[in-house]
Amino acid sequence: MPISSNLIAEFKNLLGPENVLTEETDRLSYAYDAAVLKQVTPGLVVMPDNEERLGRTVKLAYDNSLPITVRGSGTNLSGAVIPDSSDTVVILTNKLNKILEINLEDLYAVVEPGVLTAKFANAVAAKGLFYPPDPGSQAVSTLAGNVALNAGGLRGLKYGVTKDYLMGVEFFDHNGELVKTGSRTVKCVTGYNLGGMMVSSEGTLGIFSKLIFKLVPPPKASQAMMAVYDTVEGASETVAAIIAAHILPCTLEFLDQKCIRVVEANSKIGLPTEAAAILLIEVDGSHQAGVDEDAAKVKELCAKCGSKNIQVARDAEEKNKIWEARRNALPSLARAKPTTVLEDATVPRSKIPAMVSELNRIASKYKLEMGTFGHAGDGNLHPTILTDRRNEEEFKRVEDAVDEIFDVALSLQGTLSGEHGIGIAKAKWMVKETNKATIEFSKRLRTALDPKYLFNAGKKII
Numbered sequence: 001m002p003i004s005s006n007l008i009a010e011f012k013n014l015l016g017p018e019n020v021l022t023e024e025t026d027r028l029s030y031a032y033d034a035a036v037l038k039q040v041t042p043g044l045v046v047m048p049d050n051e052e053r054l055g056r057t058v059k060l061a062y063d064n065s066l067p068i069t070v071r072g073s074g075t076n077l078s079g080a081v082i083p084d085s086s087d088t089v090v091i092l093t094n095k096l097n098k099i100l101e102i103n104l105e106d107l108y109a110v111v112e113p114g115v116l117t118a119k120f121a122n123a124v125a126a127k128g129l130f131y132p133p134d135p136g137s138q139a140v141s142t143l144a145g146n147v148a149l150n151a152g153g154l155r156g157l158k159y160g161v162t163k164d165y166l167m168g169v170e171f172f173d174h175n176g177e178l179v180k181t182g183s184r185t186v187k188c189v190t191g192y193n194l195g196g197m198m199v200s201s202e203g204t205l206g207i208f209s210k211l212i213f214k215l216v217p218p219p220k221a222s223q224a225m226m227a228v229y230d231t232v233e234g235a236s237e238t239v240a241a242i243i244a245a246h247i248l249p250c251t252l253e254f255l256d257q258k259c260i261r262v263v264e265a266n267s268k269i270g271l272p273t274e275a276a277a278i279l280l281i282e283v284d285g286s287h288q289a290g291v292d293e294d295a296a297k298v299k300e301l302c303a304k305c306g307s308k309n310i311q312v313a314r315d316a317e318e319k320n321k322i323w324e325a326r327r328n329a330l331p332s333l334a335r336a337k338p339t340t341v342l343e344d345a346t347v348p349r350s351k352i353p354a355m356v357s358e359l360n361r362i363a364s365k366y367k368l369e370m371g372t373f374g375h376a377g378d379g380n381l382h383p384t385i386l387t388d389r390r391n392e393e394e395f396k397r398v399e400d401a402v403d404e405i406f407d408v409a410l411s412l413q414g415t416l417s418g419e420h421g422i423g424i425a426k427a428k429w430m431v432k433e434t435n436k437a438t439i440e441f442s443k444r445l446r447t448a449l450d451p452k453y454l455f456n457a458g459k460k461i462i
């Protein structure tokens with residue numbers, strides 16, 4: 001049902017007409033995100049420009065029973081900001097983009113929800129501190145989007161993911177009332193851990209207005225290397241061996257031959273296109289001697305697991321080349337075919353060799369072109385199927401393959417999603433990983449906090 005002109009006038013009155021998009025051509029830009037899913041054009045797109053107006057926007061929409069989808073940069077890969085219906089109000093956070101405080105004494109920062117991840121990390125670095133979570137999308141993703149999906153990144157293995165840095169959250173509930181949880185202190189056990197509840201909440205429980213993040217001192221020394229393998233097994237066994245040796249590289253990334261070839265075709269950085277797989281590894285720490293020791297152990301393990309060629313970056317330029325290979329993996333794969341289906345089923349790290357071999361079996365069983373890359377050190381691989389959605393017969397095979405990928409991951413005691421979230425894309429599989437009681441419990445929680453089920457309807461729990 002279209003949103004009434006009276007209600008649109010109320011939004012314009014509240015936010016200013018320039019912050020309310022009503023034209024279909026404008027609204028169309030918010031019908032999709034980075035997932036390969038059916039588009040739904042929202043009824044209205046609004047851009048509150050301060051906290052108070054954000055709260056009043058939530059209240060106005062909720063009181064009038066309009067579905068609400070809050071959107072950062074729309075880079076999620078699970079359909080988490082595709083509107084549920086054509087009367088949905090999309091709340092954009094792009095005008096709530098201030099870094100409010102970077103505290104050098106107590107090592108925390110306070111930000112508005114729409115601050116871009118890389119902009120924040122750079123501002124923190126400029127002050128001599130470190131905000132480690134670095135999703136591949138960090139140049140465009142927002143910090144609220146990162147919290148709402150608990151985004152990971154290349155440094156997850158040693159430094160953890162977004163939730164490990166969240167100290168406090170303020171958010172609006174369905175009445176437009178401000179709820180506060182956590183604090184600027186390292187320790188805080190006041191009240192329920194509502195911040196923990198809001199992590200990965202995918203816009204379904206409340207709308208963040210302020211976030212407090214922990215900062216840490218940056219590492220003083222690092223060493224990056226690329227290990228080249230003739231067999232995929234060699235690379236995946238190295239991952240398990242490094243973890244089993246209790247070494248924690250800050251980054252431990254995997255690229256298979258398909259990825260190596262598409263990245264090299266696009267970027268010409270001199271990758272070994274005949275290799276079956278490569279590992280990109282970085283160790284860091286406070287002292288060069290300790291880093292050198294870890295790097296030597298890692299090299300030894302790579303060689304033991306079959307790598308005949310281990311290239312250590314001699315300077316910043318060579319290090320950058322190594323990371324360029326990884327940064328270009330998804331963009332290069334996405335250019336290869338009209339449709340890219342990217343998954344993030346994740347397994348315990350010791351199961352990486354089994355998962356990689358199952359992925360190869362699934363690709364050949366369904367006769368699909370698949371490249372796999374990802375955060376091997378976290379057990380979080382991204383099998384990426386290159387296809388064309390318009391080819392119905394092939395796309396059916398893609399869907400069957402994705403089903404089987406999830407089944408395999410779960411049978412290896414893994415999870416449906418390591419970092420991309422459930423959104424629309426994986427909601428139907430939730431019960432397979434959990435159980436009916438868990439779904440019912442989650443529904444009761446959601447209904448208690450959102451009695452009309454208007455916050456990002458159709459996502460996460462269906």
Ligand SMILES: Cc1cc2nc3c(=O)[nH]c(=O)nc-3n(C[C@H](O)[C@H](O)[C@H](O)COP(=O)(O)OP(=O)(O)OC[C@H]3O[C@@H](n4cnc5c(N)ncnc54)[C@H](O)[C@@H]3O)c2cc1C
Nearest residue numbers: 072073074075076136137142145148151152202203208419
């Ligand atoms: C090229 C590429 C690389 C990527 N690499 C990674 C990676 O390495 N690691 C990783 O984890 N992800 C990665 N992603 C996925 C994605 O970028 C992340 O999930 C990111 O956190 C989404 O941020 P966003 O601002 O785009 O959020 P959106 O996509 O706009 O929204 C994501 C979720 O956050 C909710 N949300 C947004 N703002 C608020 C708010 N104010 N209050 C409450 N909820 C809110 C939305 O409702 C939605 O449920 C990648 C995506 C792409 C396209």
